[in-house]
Amino acid sequence: MDGFTHRAGQLYCEEVPLTLLAERYGTPLYVYSRSALLNRLKELQEAFAPASPLICYSVKANSNLSILRLLGKAGAGFDIVSGGELFRALNAGADPSKIVFAGVGKSPREIAAAIRAGIRMFNAESEAELQAADAAAKALHCRATVALRINPDVDARTHAKTTTGRKDNKFGIALPHAREIFARHGRYPNLDITGIHLHLGSPIYTVEPYRKALEKMRSFVAEVRGTGAQLRTINMGGGYCISYEGQKVIAPRDYARAILPAVRQMGLGLIIEPGRFIVGNSALLLGRVTYVKEGWLGRKFVILDAGMNDLMRPALYGSYHQIWPVRGPAAPILGGRARKGARLETVDIVGPICETTDCFARERRIPRMRAGELVALFSTGAYGMSMSSSYNSRPRAAEVLVSGGRARVIRKRETYDDLTRGE
Numbered sequence: 001m002d003g004f005t006h007r008a009g010q011l012y013c014e015e016v017p018l019t020l021l022a023e024r025y026g027t028p029l030y031v032y033s034r035s036a037l038l039n040r041l042k043e044l045q046e047a048f049a050p051a052s053p054l055i056c057y058s059v060k061a062n063s064n065l066s067i068l069r070l071l072g073k074a075g076a077g078f079d080i081v082s083g084g085e086l087f088r089a090l091n092a093g094a095d096p097s098k099i100v101f102a103g104v105g106k107s108p109r110e111i112a113a114a115i116r117a118g119i120r121m122f123n124a125e126s127e128a129e130l131q132a133a134d135a136a137a138k139a140l141h142c143r144a145t146v147a148l149r150i151n152p153d154v155d156a157r158t159h160a161k162t163t164t165g166r167k168d169n170k171f172g173i174a175l176p177h178a179r180e181i182f183a184r185h186g187r188y189p190n191l192d193i194t195g196i197h198l199h200l201g202s203p204i205y206t207v208e209p210y211r212k213a214l215e216k217m218r219s220f221v222a223e224v225r226g227t228g229a230q231l232r233t234i235n236m237g238g239g240y241c242i243s244y245e246g247q248k249v250i251a252p253r254d255y256a257r258a259i260l261p262a263v264r265q266m267g268l269g270l271i272i273e274p275g276r277f278i279v280g281n282s283a284l285l286l287g288r289v290t291y292v293k294e295g296w297l298g299r300k301f302v303i304l305d306a307g308m309n310d311l312m313r314p315a316l317y318g319s320y321h322q323i324w325p326v327r328g329p330a331a332p333i334l335g336g337r338a339r340k341g342a343r344l345e346t347v348d349i350v351g352p353i354c355e356t357t358d359c360f361a362r363e364r365r366i367p368r369m370r371a372g373e374l375v376a377l378f379s380t381g382a383y384g385m386s387m388s389s390s391y392n393s394r395p396r397a398a399e400v401l402v403s404g405g406r407a408r409v410i411r412k413r414e415t416y417d418d419l420t421r422g423e
């Protein structure tokens with residue numbers, strides 16, 4: 001979390017105290033560090049440099065236009081999964097030749113829009129989709145480049161709801177079927193099927209799943225080449241982990257060490273699709289305590305003005321996010337340790353939404369918090385704002401991007417009028 005520091009008893013994003021941001025822009029507020037975003041992208045670029053990869057930032061992790069523009073200017077391409085993400089990427093000035101399009105249910109309309117835009121490649125997930133892409137390319141009198149997303153049946157050992165590469169997942173084409181498709185590659189006259197795509201899950205905390213999948217791909221690639229198919233690229237997807245608790249986790253260079261030798265041996269160009277690694281720890285969600293109340297048997301609830309509509313991960317996956325007051329001792333994730341004698345207490349940290357699952361943390365030890373105090377929900381840059389909603393008719397939060405001593409609103413707080421627009 002190098003964009004965030006603790007100084008003189010309070011939390012800063014780069015050179016700006018979070019108290020100031022809360023005063024100026026209100027809460028709940030997503031706060032992003034520009035330097036952290038760029039540093040994370042650079043770390044990946046450097047780790048994978050020997051393969052000169054195309055790094056396609058996964059737009060679903062955070063699709064704010066300013067963030068896309070920033071990453072695009074720093075050399076990133078984009079991994080998209082819908083016509084809406086295509087629209088966003090193009091709007092942010094993306095080079096279409098650096099866009100790859102994944103997803104199990106791309107509609108013919110979305111496929112046609114992407115062909116028209118001149119994207120680099122589709123990651124196709126079924127025979128039916130290949131037919132749709134072939135038809136769309138024919139109608140537009142052009143060719144489309146395709147990678148087959150393969151389901152390698154490798155367990156990424158991540159959360160059951162975010163694993164994607166196992167036999168029972170909806171994603172990808174089963175290996176034997178992919179073999180057949182490559183063997184009769186001439187069947188789609190308007191497609192160049194020249195790539196392999198894998199995405200095993202997210203987040204993945206060891207390199208083993210990547211290794212295992214590549215092991216399977218090595219023999220597969222040899223077989224496919226034997227049938228005369230022209231293979232040029234392998235896309236290893238995303239899944240690169242971040243530390244949510246402050247614990248040490250593996251780094252891009254560790255993934256690169258596991259991935260690059262096999263890719264080199266296969267003689268393929270490399271694409272990767274990192275999302276979480278770039279944005280996850282480059283942001284936090286800033287909230288304020290509305291009330292503190294005691295329940296049965298002395299159970300204490302700290303009630304925030306942020307809810308599961310702003311940050312859905314704990315409610316949906318039971319995910320851990322560190323939550324800590326903005327003023328006082330430094331948060332453990334920033335290397336702080338509550339001072340001896342600092343009063344920690346055990347509380348449930350909840351939002352205002354009328355659902356029991358609107359709970360960010362159960363029985364969490366944090367410094368004593370009072371109504372009105374500011375609180376940081378760390379590691380929320382990825383799948384935070386992008387999965388937010390206006391459930392309970394709560395306008396969505398604002399987002400600010402901090403660069404040095406300056407902060408800029410990159411998405412306005414929604415208003416009540418925004419809530420009813422279109423109804």
Ligand code: LLP
Pocket residue numbers: 058060061079102103162199201202203237238239240273274275276277313382383
């Ligand atoms: N490529 C493909 C094809 C994907 O499906 C995904 C994520 C990525 C790349 C980027 O994965 P990343 O590098 O961010 O791990 N909402 C969940 C995560 C869902 C991930 C979906 N696919 C969460 O909040 O943990």
